[in-house]
Structure formats: structure tokens, C-alpha cells
Amino acid sequence: MVTINNLRVAYGDKVALSITDSLTFDEGDRIGIIGSNGAGKTTLVKSILGVTPYKGSITTSLRQDEMAVHLQENNYVDSMPIRYIIEGVLNKSIKKEKKLQDLIQFFDMGGCLNKKFSALSGGQKQRMTIILVLLQDAKLTFFDEVTSGLDFETRQQLIHKLQEWYQDKGATICMVSHYYEELDHFVNKILILDEGKVIDFGTKEELFRKYCQHAIIILDNTPGNQEITKGYDTIAAPEHLIALVCQNEKAEIAIMQNLIEHDINFKRSNRDIEIMSINALQGGGKHAY
Template identity: 60%
Template sequence: MITINNLEVKYGEQVALQVKTPITFEEGDRIGIIGSNGAGKSTLVKAILGLINYKGNIRTKLKLTEISAHLQENNYPSTMAVKYVIEGILGIKIKNNHQLNDLISFFDFENCLNKKFSELSGGQKQRLTIILVLMQNNQLVFFDEVTSGLDFETRQNLMNKIIQWYDDKKSTICIVSHYYEELDQLANKILILDKGKVVDFGYKETLFEKYCGKAIITIENNIQNEKLAEKFKKILSPEHLIAIPCYTKEMELEIANRLINKNVNFKRSNNDIEIMSINAKANYDGGNKNECEVV
């Protein structure tokens, strides 16, 4: 669907993004794009959309009309009521489309239809773009921090709606998010960016096994647990946790039994995106400055 190769984006003299090894988004992919602030996530999205200048190759047969995006900032005409903006972009009448009316109701947007875009709050502007993106049902869709600033319940409802909406569609979805649980819900592939470089890209399961083993067991990081975990290999994790990788079922059972016998609470996971990404970035920084092989 789209292949990116030898891509470079500069802001002035500063290199904001480099993609040396080709990465390809296939039809039907659900791609989570992760990285800290300044990693190049939004820059990548804007380059693909043709909103910023770049060097290199972005190859696709898609027309711009077949791509839609929720960006962190979206602007629309402010001289007319929002309902006319919606109807003009979608080419349909609101009153005649049940699906559109259902979305407007779901996002509690009825009272915004007669307002001008400039009169909407930040959250209402965000909802307008989401409605437009969903209704276009395009082949390639970007959601850039679509749940940023929302409370937990609202984030969950929105993610469930997005998942449900695209469940039976072949659209390729790319979601930029700091919320790892959202990526776990939606994504089947993960693109890890750090300081403008591609750390790794591939299926969630493949990347997890590459950096964490078959599973990990996490326990609270305290002096007692640190002593208990001394005999086991540990990988990087958030400061409040100790993460122990399990490369075989036997190893996992040995660790679990030791913790159970010591009455220590633990969590077992085979898909922790946060810990996987921490170790992927550490591996990348730790020696090989060439981009990791894309899996």
C-alpha cells in the first residue's frame, strides 16, 4: 500500500526524521507508532500526507483523497456553520444519512452543528475531525494522539468505537499514541521511533519475543523483591517495576513458583508494549547505530 525508503526530514539544519531501511504499510495493517516527544511520530505522518518537505521516497498508488487523518491541529472554514462544513466535505446531507447521525449522537455533537468552527472548544474540534475521518472510510487513516487530554472512560469509549468501526474494513490504520493499552487494543504492528530514527518495526508478537522473550513477569521494585530476583536475568522496565524475561515455559514456571512460595504478587504478560519498546530503544542505543532490521 505504501513504502517509505531513504526518507529524511529537516527543520532548518536539524534532522527531525530519517528512515533508511524500507518500511511498508500493508492493506489492513493496524500500526501503532510510538516514541517519546520529538521522536518524529507526527513528522512521519505529515511527510506521508505531503504536508512538509522531505527527501527520499514515499511510494504509494493511493490518491490523497483516499487518505484521511486526525492531526493534533485541524482547521476548517470558520465563516459557515459546522453542519455545512460536514456536508461539504462528505458530500452528503446530514438529515439523510443514518450512519452520520449515529456518529453525531455518539460524540454528543448535535448542539455544535449550528456553531462556527471558531466557536468550538478544543474537544469539540477534535470530535468534528473524528466524525469526518470515520465517515470517509478511506483506505489509509491516521489518528495522531486522538485521545490526548481525554479522561480514561472517554478514551476507552472512543477506542472501542474506532475498533468497532474498522473491524470489518480493509483500511490501514496508523495510530500515534502515548497510551500503550490503546495500542495493544488496536495495533497488530508497532513502529518504534526514537530521536528521529526507526528503532524497529514489525508485528507486536515478533518484537516482544525479540526483546522480552516468550513472556515477562513483573513485580514491584523494592529491596525485598530485588533480592528475590537476584538469581534471574532482568530487563529494563519502568522504575517502579522489576521485569524478568521468560524464554521458556520451564523458566516461567520456576520464576512463578519462587514468587508464589514467597507470597509475592506478580503479573505475567506476553504483550507489554511499554517494556518491549524500552528494551528495543536501549538495544538500539547500546551499540548498533545503524537502523535495526525491519521484521
């Protein structure tokens, strides 16, 4: 669907994005794009959309009108009821457009149509913009920090709605987010960027096995836990956590039994995106593309 080769984006002397090897997004992919601020996530999205100048090659079977994007910031007229904003942006009548009616109902926005944009909650503002994006029924859609600034419960509700909407659709979705738990529930592939370079790209399962092996056991990083686990292999984790490596099921069971005997709380994972990405950045995946 989209293939990228030798892509380079620079702003003056600063290289914002440099992808030296081939990178392909296939039809039906659900791709999570992760990386710290300045990693090149939004630059990549804008390059594919054709709104940022670049050197190199981006080939796609899609027309420009078959791609859609939800950007981090979307501003509308505060003093106007959102009914008129929606109709004005789309140049469509809500009363005459069945799909638009369905989207408004699906995202529980029917009771908000007569409210001014300034009166909406953060979650409602995001849902309104998502309605505008989804009505395009694009074959490739980018969501750039779609839940940024929302509280945990609102974020969860919004991601659940997007999951439900796309459940039986073959569209390709690229979601830029720093909320790893959202990506875990929504995407099947992960693209890791750092300092404008691709660290790694693959399915969640492939990348987890590559950097974390069979499974990991996660527990609080306390002096007592450090003492009990000092004989085990560990991998990089957030400072407040210890991540123990399980090379196989037998090792996993042995570790868990020991922790249970010591009455230690822990979590077992074979898909933790945050810890996987930390180890990709620190390990052999560094600037692999």
C-alpha cells in the same frame, strides 16, 4: 500500499527524520507509531500525506483523496452549533446523508448537534472530528494522538468505538500514541522511532519475542522484591517496576511459584509494548533501519 525508501526530512541543519532502509505499510495493517517527543512521528505522517517536503522515495498505490488524517489539534468556530460546522466542513446535509447519520448515531453525538463547539466535552470534540475523518472512508487513515488530553475512561470508550467501527473493514490504520494500552488493543504492528530514525518495525509478537523473549513477569520495584528476585534475569523497565525474563514456559512457572510462595503480587505479560519498546531503544534495535 505505502513503501518508504531513503526518506530524509530536515529543517535547516536539524534532521527530523531519516529512514535509510525500506519500510512498507500493507493493506489492512493496524500500525502503532511510538516514540518520545521529537522522535519524528508526526513528521512521518505529514511526509506520507505529502504536506511536508522530503528527500527520498514514498511510493503508494493510493491517490491523495484516499488518505485521511486526524491531527492532534483541531480548531473550529466556538460560537456555532456543531450541526452547521459538520455540514459546512463536509458540504453535506445531515438529513440527506445516511452514512453521516449512521456515524453520528454510532458515536452518540445526536444529542450534541445543537450545542456550540465550546460547550462540548473533550471526548465529544474528539468524536466530532473523528466523524469528519471517518466519513471520507479512506483506505489509509492516520490518527495522531487521538485521545490526547482525555481522561482514562473517555480514552477507553473512544478506542473501543474505533475498534468497533473498523472491526470488519480492510482499511489501513496508523495510530500515533503514547498510551501503550490503547495500542495493545488496537494495533497488530509497532513502528518505534527515536531521534528521527526507525528503531524497529514488526508485529507485536515478533518484537516482543525479539526483545523480551517468551514472557515477562512484572512486579513493583521495592527493596524486598529486589532481594527475592536478585537471582533472576531482568530486562529494562520503568523505574517503579521490575521485569523478570522468562525464556520458556518452564522458567515462567518456576518464577511464578516462587513469587506466590513469598506472597508477592505480580503480572505476567507476553505483549507489553512499553517494556518491549524500552528494551528496543536500549538494545540491538537501536537505529536498525
